[in-house]
Amino acid sequence: xxxxxxxxxxxxxxxxxxxxxxxxxxxxxxxxxxxxxxxxxxxxxxxxxxxxxxxxxxxxxxxxxxxxxxxxxxxxxxxxxxxxxxxxxxxxxxxxxxxxxxxxxxxxxxxxxxxxxxxxxxxxxxxxxxxxxxxxxxxxxxxxxxxxxxxxxxxxxxxxxxxxxxxxxxxxxxxxxxxxxxxxxxxxxxxxxxxxxxxxxxxxxxxxxxxxxxxxxxxxxxxxxxxxxxxxxxxxxxxxxxxxxxxxxxxxxxxxxxxxxxxxxxxxxxxxxxxxxxxxxxxxx
Numbered sequence: 433x434x435x436x437x438x439x440x441x442x443x444x445x446x447x448x449x450x451x452x453x454x455x456x457x458x459x460x461x462x463x464x465x466x467x468x469x470x471x472x473x474x475x476x477x478x479x480x481x482x483x484x485x486x487x488x489x490x491x492x493x494x495x496x497x498x499x500x501x502x503x504x505x506x507x508x509x510x511x512x513x514x515x516x517x518x519x520x521x522x523x524x525x526x527x528x529x530x531x532x533x534x535x536x537x538x539x540x541x542x543x544x545x546x547x548x549x550x551x552x553x554x555x556x557x558x559x560x561x562x563x564x565x566x567x568x569x570x571x572x573x574x575x576x577x578x579x580x581x582x583x584x585x586x587x588x589x590x591x592x593x594x595x596x597x598x599x600x601x602x603x604x605x606x607x608x609x610x611x612x613x614x615x616x617x618x619x620x621x622x623x624x625x626x627x628x629x630x631x632x633x634x635x636x637x638x639x640x641x642x643x644x645x646x647x648x649x650x651x652x653x654x655x656x657x658x659x660x661x662x663x664x665x666x667x668x669x670x671x672x673x674x675x676x677x678x679x680x681x682x683x684x685x686x687x688x689x690x691x692x693x694x695x696x697x698x699x700x701x702x703x704x705x706x707x708x709x710x711x712x713x714x715x716x717x
Contacts, residue, residue, distance in 0.1 A: 449706050451495035452638065459488035466537055474535035475653070482649035483545040489642040490514075490552040496635035503560045505633045507624045509579040511557040513617035516583055518550040520610030523603060530597030531607050574627040577620045586612035595674035596664040611678065615685040618643065622692060631708035637696050638705075644689045651682030 463484045471477030497503050525532055525543050532538035590608035598604045621640060625632045654661075658675035667673055699709050 448495065448499040448635070451499050452492065452635070452705065455488060455491045455495055459484060459491065466541060470541065471533075471535045471537050474533075475656070476533040476535045477537045478649050478653040479533040480535075480537035480542045480545070482646045482653070483542055483549070485642055485646040485649065487545045487549045487552070489639050489646065490549050490556070492635055492638050492642065493556055494552055496633065497556060497559060500633075503556070503563050505624070505628070505636045506556065506560050507575045507620040508557060508560040508564065509575055509577060509620035510617050510624075511553050511560065513579055513582060513613050513620065515550060515553045515557060516586075517610045517614035517617060518546055518553065520606040520613065522546055522550065524598060524607040524610075528598045528600065528603055530595075530599070530604070574624040575620065576627075577623040579620055582616045582619070583613060586616065589677075593673055593677040594663070595661045595678075597661065601664075608674075608677070611681050615647070615681045615688075618685065618688060622688070625692075625709075631710050634706050634708050637699065637709040640689065640692060641696050644686065644693065647682055647685045651679070651686070654678050654682060 463481050466480060466484065467473065467477055471480065493506055497506070521531075522543065524530065525546065529538075533542055587605075587609045589612055590605045594601065594605040594608040596604055598607070618640060621636070625636060625640075658679050659672070661672070661675040661678055663672060663674035696709065699707060
């Protein structure tokens with residue numbers, strides 16, 4: 433029985449590796465086709481590329497869950513904030529034009545990838561919560577960072593700092609709330625990884641890294657577009673607080689990931705794509 437268990441465990445590794453390579457290949461190919469064929473190289477399609485790589489990040493979690501039969505290392509609270517972020521964004525982009533890419537990908541493709549991401553997040557969240565309900569220790573194994581303050585804080589800041597591109601204050605605020613919640617969603621995952629007693633599964637590192645790349649893409653677009661992100665009322669006359677709030681959110685996300693990026697790249701360079709990530713005990717303490 434021990435021998436069979438070792439064989440089963442060993443068989444999971446190649447299937448995971450193949451799943452990772454396949455996911456990267458599919459989404460990179462789709463991104464190239466969307467950018468060159470549908471968007472015809474329009475810069476605004478970078479927003480859609482951001483949504484595509486975000487979808488890739490959640491697909492990697494799905495590959496991990498399906499190939500290993502486990503949700504070990506996945507933070508339910510991270511998924512809760514991601515679901516909130518995607519739902520808030522879709523509440524605006526599915527029927528209003530204010531925050532859509534200004535190219536053909538903004539008609540349907542951008543929203544489709546966000547909707548697929550939301551569906552995957554909800555499926556993963558259901559699976560993680562089901563495991564936690566069956567095993568009381570799973571719910572306290574590092575995934576202990578409270579997220580309600582982050583969700584409430586995102587909504588309050590969005591109500592104060594939202595832009596007016598939709599000219600509908602509620603949905604402008606919901607879009608901004610989605611941005612802030614998405615930025616903060618990485619914190620529970622990093623918290624859980626930092627407090628893990630074992631090495632972090634390789635897929636968790638890939639997930640965080642791909643999400644960071646997605647945020648870099650959307651941030652590069654916002655860097656060029658922020659003067660157009662206007663607000664109805666200025667706290668300081670002539671100061672476009674909404675545009676700077678959008679930029680600041682992207683910067684905060686990258687700052688939060690600065691230490692992780694160092695360990696991730698070092699692990700990738702020295703041990704390869706499929707090696708578990710070893711986090712120092714002093715990280716995030």
